[in-house]
């Protein structure tokens with residue numbers, strides 16, 4: 001029998017262990033190494049920082065960046081993601097997209113994705129960026145459909161994607177193998193799975209309303225149905241919850257129970273609202289970054305509403321303030337008002353706006369969200385189902401049109417004059433209507449833009465899109481309404 005050469009065995013085993021270690025290190029480095037992105041400056045952090053959703057909902061950044069190159073025909077216009085309403089300001093990635101390395105750089109949305117907009121103050125000048133606003137030009141549905149269509153496109157192959165990545169920059173041999181063999185196929189499968197799950201209800205005919213769900217269109221999303229069906233695992237139902245984004249300016253600090261948040265006041269703790277918003281953005285209970293979200297929560301309490309960018313008639317606005325108080329607006333909308341941020345029952349005579357969004361958030365959904373993070377440090381317990389809509393603050397109201405929770409009324413003039421509210425109008429432009437206040441919604445060329453998908457046609461006769469209700473002030477004279485609108489420019 002040959003004598004075992006112990007020294008040799010030790011060398012071989014040692015070598016194998018070293019190799020396993022190196023491979024392990026390599027796998028960790030290329031697939032799991034996590035480099036958090038946050039910025040010292042709070043505004044920068046809001047625009048580009050990570051909220052902790054890249055692992056669950058991110059897309060390898062080089063693939064994400066290459067998609068508009070690979071599939072320009074699935075976008076509404078030239079200019080890549082900007083044609084879907086994303087806001088660029090000189091960086092490679094737009095505002096609202098964080099790029100965090102988890103093995104490879106991964107792109108995911110953050111809060112600014114739906115809470116930033118631009119306004120074109122002067123013709124020809126660069127649009128002004130409004131941070132914390134309602135992303136009125138952003139087409140979230142169009143963005144998702146673009147990702148799904150591109151993943152299904154015959155050009156979305158390992159060769160096609162790697163070639164597009166290469167055209168934009170270097171790719172080492174090792175990285176090329178990783179993209180080719182792992183990341184491209186995985187991304188494709190994930191996007192197609194997501195498409196099948198979401199379109200199963202988004203495109204489905206809804207028997208109880210005899211119609212399919214309305215298109216979200218620019219500036220809107222059915223956020224809570226996404227959560228219900230895909231995070232809280234509730235069974236598909238027939239509700240419609242498409243709503244406008246909401247601004248994040250001058251948010252009252254979290255005092256449990258004092259104020260209600262979201263359109264129907266489904267939660268009354270700002271901390272829970274911020275954390276659940278991160279979950280709504282694709283983070284999981286274990287991946288979400290509490291520090292970053294705490295920072296954003298504090299940021300929201302300080303973020304100023306943007307001042308109206310044109311001249312205001314001070315005397316007229318002062319008269320408008322008197323009308324505002326006299327007509328009861330202040331009692332519901334002033335930060336000190338008795339019903340400020342309270343849920344106003346929908347059956348109150350003068351409210352009676354569209355019911356769908358409110359009915360979407362059922363007691364079962366609230367209970368499921370309260371259970372969602374049980375046993376972790378996040379203990380949700382303030383979700384509830386309500387029977388009305390919140391008397392929201394009107395900070396920066398000139399910049400957050402169209403109005404009401406479903407964005408069904410294009411201007412403040414139309415809000416005050418229900419008889420003139422248009423049945424059909426267009427959303428997604430960034431010029432201010434200085435007469436009626438809101439965004440331009442009926443310019444001559446909007447129909448052509450809508451055909452391309454660069455603005456969205458809004459039809460108030462579709463389910464969930466009703467523009468009735470909130471008739472406060474309807475009986476005022478034309479002069480009083482003009483004064484009231486002048487005053488609202490100052491908020």
Ligand code: HEC
Pocket residue numbers: 051109110111112113114115140220221223224243244245246247248260261262263264273274277278280281293296297357392
């Ligand atoms: C995909 C779009 C989207 C993203 C991303 C998003 N939000 Fe929102 N946000 C909305 C919409 C839509 C509403 C209104 C929903 C409703 O009530 O129907 C809203 C409402 C809110 C409100 C309630 C405002 C009020 O006055 O009651 C807060 C606060 C908020 N978001 C914070 C955040 C934070 C913090 C993040 C990131 C962690 C975030 N949002 C990410 C779309 C988004």
Ligand code: HEC
Pocket residue numbers: 263324327328329330331332333339344351353354389390391392394397400402403404405406412415470472473484
């Ligand atoms: C009884 C409380 C109450 C009174 C009084 C009231 N509102 Fe409202 N207001 C609400 C509620 C609730 C909503 C949200 C309704 C919805 O979205 O369906 C709202 C929405 C609005 C909006 C749209 C907010 C947005 O972000 O889209 C504006 C603007 C507004 N009100 C202005 C006024 C003015 C001006 C008056 C006085 C003429 C007034 N309101 C009187 C409760 C009230």
